[in-house]
Amino acid sequence: xxxxxxxxxxxxxxxxxxxxxxxxxxxxxxxxxxxxxxxxxxxxxxxxxxxxxxxxxxxxxxxxxxxxxxxxxxxxxxxxxxxxxxxxxxxxxxxxxxxxxxxxxxxxxxxxxxxxxxxxxx
Numbered sequence: 001x002x003x004x005x006x007x008x009x010x011x012x013x014x015x016x017x018x019x020x021x022x023x024x025x026x027x028x029x030x031x032x033x034x035x036x037x038x039x040x041x042x043x044x045x046x047x048x049x050x051x052x053x054x055x056x057x058x059x060x061x062x063x064x065x066x067x068x069x070x071x072x073x074x075x076x077x078x079x080x081x082x083x084x085x086x087x088x089x090x091x092x093x094x095x096x097x098x099x100x101x102x103x104x105x106x107x108x109x110x111x112x113x114x115x116x117x118x119x120x121x122x
Contacts, residue, residue, distance in 0.1 A: 044058055044059065044062065
């Protein structure tokens with residue numbers, strides 16, 4: 001699904017007309033998975049109240065696996081946000097600004113020269 005969404009965003013001719021359906025399909029699958037997880041949590045809660053054998057072990061496993069999924073995700077997210085923040089700040093550095101202005105001046109000079117040559121030829 002992520003591949004199709006990325007392809008639809010990059011290649012508007014190919015999947016542009018199906019983009020809305022891809023979003024709807026993704027939302028449907030997210031809601032379906034949330035429903036399944038909610039049902040399983042409800043069933044675990046019910047078993048914990050009934051003191052079914054193994055339900056406390058299942059709860060411990062749930063907590064451990066949840067932490068194993070959430071903590072690395074939070075770590076990668078935090079590092080990514082810091083990296084993006086630092087890299088975006090570096091774009092507006094004085095040296096980069098001067099280089100961009102130099103590029104604009106060079107492009108403008110080239111256009112002026114080409115215009116002069118065209119005027120001479122005409």
